[in-house]
Amino acid sequence: MSAALTLAKPEHLDKLTALCAAFHADEGIELSDEARRAGLAPLLEGLPYGVAYLIGPPRAPIGYIVVCFGWSVEFGGLDAIIDELYIRPGVRGRGIATEALIALPRALAEGGLRAIHLEVDRENEKAIKLYKRAGFAPREKYMFMSRQL
Template identity: 65%
Template sequence: MSAALRLARPEDLDRLMGLVAAFHTEAGIDQDADQRREALMPLLEGIPHGCIYLIGPGRAPLGYIILTFGWSVEFGGMDGFVDEIYIRPAVRGRGIATEVLLELPKALAEAGLTALHLEVDRDNQSAQKLYLRTGFKPRDRYMLMSNVL
């Protein structure tokens, strides 16, 4: 994979904080640095509920992808959720996200994952095209709903 993936570790926190802050600003997610740090650190420290991969060179990542894991009776086992995927604007359009979303699910399937899900803004046509191109399909009968606790 030319868009090499590397599992992020605690020492990657500073690099990751800048990337996540950029994504949150772009996506209109209201979260301060302390909240962001508290959400990222357990993943970086190896909590079994998810992981973060840096995309590209370790010293200057091109982006990241955050995965979380759960269990689905419907899909017959462990499933995952692409919680966030972000590619720096300067390198978008080069097929990096496409490559990640085509190759990473293969590795996850080999590790036992039965399905991978994501959510996308209904108005974000370019992201929807990317996700359709990489094998994700809308589930017309279902709508993601949340109860923030």
């Protein structure tokens, strides 16, 4: 099983929406398919604020990753936040997520990306191990905070 990344395009919207719905069901995120599609479609149409990648073969993807771009003075330029990462349950535990997370910086570095960030539940030891294997490290002094508008 390969964790090859394919930049998602408008023709992938249905597959990506289905994967996203499965992720949201796993995480208890309540969102309509219409809202999901509205959040994903601009990324597939070239919106400059983020991208979505299919993981695995584009005809039958086994997961996806959404990356949103920003700017950081501290990191010296363009940075990104991994907004969502999902691997189908039937293929988890095979190193696919680790492989995708290691391939992601290579895919984005050509565009001048300086740092990638992510948020993880402090209680999710399995996810924390995954992210550490892929080179991510906690910033002990900092806590990710949000305000919904």
